[in-house]
Amino acid sequence: xxxxxxxxxxxxxxxxxxxxxxxxxxxxxxxxxxxxxxxxxxxxxxxxxxxxxxxxxxxxxxxxxxxxxxxxxxxxxxxxxxxxxxxxxxxxxxxxxxxxxxxxxxxxxxxxxxxxxxxxxxxxxxxxxxxxxxxxxxxxxxxxxxxxxxxxxxxxxxxxxxxxxxxxxxxxxxxxxxxxxxxxxxxxxxxxxxxxxxxxxxxxxxxxxxxxxxxxxxxxxxxxxxxxxxxxxxxxxxxxxxxxxxxxxxxxxxxxxxxxxxxxxxxxxxxxxxxxxxxxxxxxxxx
Ligand code: HBI
Ligand code: FE
Numbered sequence: 001x002x003x004x005x006x007x008x009x010x011x012x013x014x015x016x017x018x019x020x021x022x023x024x025x026x027x028x029x030x031x032x033x034x035x036x037x038x039x040x041x042x043x044x045x046x047x048x049x050x051x052x053x054x055x056x057x058x059x060x061x062x063x064x065x066x067x068x069x070x071x072x073x074x075x076x077x078x079x080x081x082x083x084x085x086x087x088x089x090x091x092x093x094x095x096x097x098x099x100x101x102x103x104x105x106x107x108x109x110x111x112x113x114x115x116x117x118x119x120x121x122x123x124x125x126x127x128x129x130x131x132x133x134x135x136x137x138x139x140x141x142x143x144x145x146x147x148x149x150x151x152x153x154x155x156x157x158x159x160x161x162x163x164x165x166x167x168x169x170x171x172x173x174x175x176x177x178x179x180x181x182x183x184x185x186x187x188x189x190x191x192x193x194x195x196x197x198x199x200x201x202x203x204x205x206x207x208x209x210x211x212x213x214x215x216x217x218x219x220x221x222x223x224x225x226x227x228x229x230x231x232x233x234x235x236x237x238x239x240x241x242x243x244x245x246x247x248x249x250x251x252x253x254x255x256x257x258x259x260x261x262x263x264x265x266x267x268x269x270x271x272x273x274x275x276x277x278x279x280x281x282x283x284x285x286x287x
Contacts, residue, residue: 002093002161009088016095020086020109022068029111030065036117036126037064039194047201048191049177049184051141051236055134066111067129076133080142084133089122093152093161100149105136118195131188132172140236145172147244160252163217170216171239176200176208176232183208183232183273199226205280206230207264210271213242214251219261228264228281232273 012018041062045053056062059075073083085099086109099106107128112120135141148168155164173189183201185191190200200206207229216231233239261267264278 002165003090003096004093004161006090006092012088015099016087016091017085017106018088018109020069022066022070025066025111032111032114033066033126034064036192037130040130040191040197043194043197044185044191047185047197049179049186051138052134052186052191055137058137059134061130061134066125069107072129072133076136079137080139082136082142082145084129094156097149097152097156100145101153102149103142103146105132105145107132118193127188127192131192135186135188138236140240144236144240144244147240148172151243151248155248155252158249158252160248160255163252163255164248166217166219166221167213167243169221170219170231171211171233174200174221174227174230176230177236178232178234178273196226199280200230203280204274204277206274206278207266207272207276208232208274209266210234210273211239211242212270213246214254215261215267215270217251217255218258219265220263222263225284226280228276228278229266 008014008016041056058079059067059072061067061072069084069086073085076082076084080103082103082105084105084107087106089108091099091106096106105128108122108124110124111126112124136145148164152161152164155161171187173187175185175187175190177184177186185197185201187200190196206227209229209231211231211233219229222228264276264281266272266275
């Protein structure tokens with residue numbers, strides 16, 4: 001889902017940033033962060049890529065309460081030159097890419113309400129900060145994110161944002177990674193979700209397929225429920241190599257003449273780590 005026709009909210013700067021106004025968070029809002037944090041911290045250690053845990057430590061995100069972006073940015077800047085800036089919600093594609101290309105990660109300042117603990121449509125501060133920021137302390141992943149922003153600006157000029165957005169979706173948001181200790185999580189959409197942290201790794205329903213750039217950019221994705229296919233990279237360095245060092249322009253040309261794939265499609269050329277039963281998605285479709 002790309003965003004190219006949003007209105008700038010009153011009070012937002014030209015680049016759509018707003019003050020985080022950390023001192024205005026209520027005790028209930030801090031308690032919500034702590035609840036979500038503790039739930040994920042208890043479950044993730046065996047499931048998430050070790051670089052994510054390293055990021056939580058380096059950035060001192062283990063301390064209670066909603067993080068103060070100034071403090072967080074100071075630590076993150078020392079690690080990789082990235083900063084975190086507050087925005088009211090989704091920002092237009094070009095601005096989103098420009099921020100990333102300049103090593104600024106845009107994060108929502110609001111936190112979900114108690115009735116939204118397990119699902120909300122717009123990314124809140126827990127998704128944006130707990131989910132995305134730890135890996136920005138990793139130098140290779142940090143470079144990949146900047147390159148994605150630069151690639152987004154180029155893709156916009158070529159009319160290929162939809163293809164490129166799938167790369168973000170299936171890596172930054174819902175990526176899996178193979179390690180010596182087995183398959184692990186790294187996508188922010190997974191690690192910030194209690195249910196999907198189990199589903200993505202352990203449930204027999206979804207496909208788990210080896211990362212293949214062109215194949216992945218043909219694949220539609222779901223924004224309304226757990227993914228039907230996850231793509232697994234071999235390492236952050238491999239992801240960086242296959243994307244940062246690749247010219248996407250000829251790929252976009254080829255993609256414009258090949259049909260899109262449905263989220264659950266499996267091809268004879270796929271390297272399949274797990275062939276999904278799709279039982280979860282089928283049960284939902286009937287219900
Ligand atoms: N804005 N705040 C915010 N966060 C996002 O993740 C985001 C966005 N705007 C556009 C966008 N993502 C994607 O549609 C782009 O990757 C194409
Ligand atoms: Fe996200």
